[in-house]
Amino acid sequence: MKFQGSDQYVATADLMLAVNAAATLQRPLLIKGEPGTGKTMLAEEVAAALGMPLLQWHIKSTTKAQQGLYEYDAVSRLRDSQLAGIEGSERVRQIENYIVKGVLWQAFEADQPVVLLIDEIDKADIEFPNDLLREIDRMEFYVYETRQLVKARHRPLVFITSNNEKELPDAFLRRCFFHYIKFPDAETMAKIVNVHFPTLKKDLLAAALKNFYDVRNLPGLKKKPSTSELIDWLKLLVAEDVPVQALQAQDEKVSIPPLVGALLKNEQDLTLFEKLVFMQRNNR
Numbered sequence: 001m002k003f004q005g006s007d008q009y010v011a012t013a014d015l016m017l018a019v020n021a022a023a024t025l026q027r028p029l030l031i032k033g034e035p036g037t038g039k040t041m042l043a044e045e046v047a048a049a050l051g052m053p054l055l056q057w058h059i060k061s062t063t064k065a066q067q068g069l070y071e072y073d074a075v076s077r078l079r080d081s082q083l084a085g086i087e088g089s090e091r092v093r094q095i096e097n098y099i100v101k102g103v104l105w106q107a108f109e110a111d112q113p114v115v116l117l118i119d120e121i122d123k124a125d126i127e128f129p130n131d132l133l134r135e136i137d138r139m140e141f142y143v144y145e146t147r148q149l150v151k152a153r154h155r156p157l158v159f160i161t162s163n164n165e166k167e168l169p170d171a172f173l174r175r176c177f178f179h180y181i182k183f184p185d186a187e188t189m190a191k192i193v194n195v196h197f198p199t200l201k202k203d204l205l206a207a208a209l210k211n212f213y214d215v216r217n218l219p220g221l222k223k224k225p226s227t228s229e230l231i232d233w234l235k236l237l238v239a240e241d242v243p244v245q246a247l248q249a250q251d252e253k254v255s256i257p258p259l260v261g262a263l264l265k266n267e268q269d270l271t272l273f274e275k276l277v278f279m280q281r282n283n284r
């Protein structure tokens, strides 16, 4: 069972190594990196490549660890108890009818090993990772309402992603294998683009990448454009049939690329970029 990347996903050698290391250690793989560097997609691709089902848990600021295990639906039970006739009351008496299984439970009871994605763990509050330590370590948890111990039938392959909005607790980090997805260099990026646009002309790709990295490398940018923004932008360039000349400045200088709104998403960054272009024009 080895992950080698896929037709849809460009995995660098160190990323493949990390995936396989986490699988060998049977520890969760914690993936950090800028938004849009393919963290979520990695779990999807590993699942597809290894032929394993994927269970996804997208974390929000209000998500609690318990929701991944199970929730007791007291409201439905109360409602049913008020509406139920004689035959309905049997259902109401059985508390397990009102236990709603969370993603972790589903992963634990699956009859084959699954890939479990805990996406954007840094969105939740600081206690969230700690609250999951025991479950992830021991691969079991207790359901107090039904006095039942849920044990994983197969250890899932766990992927945890973080955009680095919050620090994660040490005790949690200790249990993970860690990998940081560095922002792709131009060569890797060309491969990624090729996955999405296999027929893109070489000169258009080269010109677009130069524009993209010029924008990205602008010092003081509030929000650097990411891979997914580059893909969106290229999609537009192709759809609008933008000629390669429109992407090439006459000299080696920076110019404002067409449809730049796909790359820069706030007015400060746009102004900064326009200023730079203006200054260069006047320095000729």
Ligand SMILES: Nc1ncnc2c1ncn2[C@@H]1O[C@H](COP(=O)(O)OP(=O)(O)O)[C@@H](O)[C@H]1O
Binding pocket: 008, 009, 010, 011, 033, 034, 035, 036, 037, 038, 039, 040, 041, 042, 161, 192, 195, 227, 228, 231
């Ligand atoms: N290594 C890669 N190979 C192919 N496409 C990629 C890669 N990295 C990023 N992408 C593109 O960028 C998009 C965003 O990736 P995503 O996994 O959502 O990023 P993240 O979860 O890190 O924010 C993907 O849908 C894909 O189109």
Ligand SMILES: [Mg+2]
Binding pocket: 036, 039, 040, 041, 119, 161
């Ligand atoms: Mg993501």
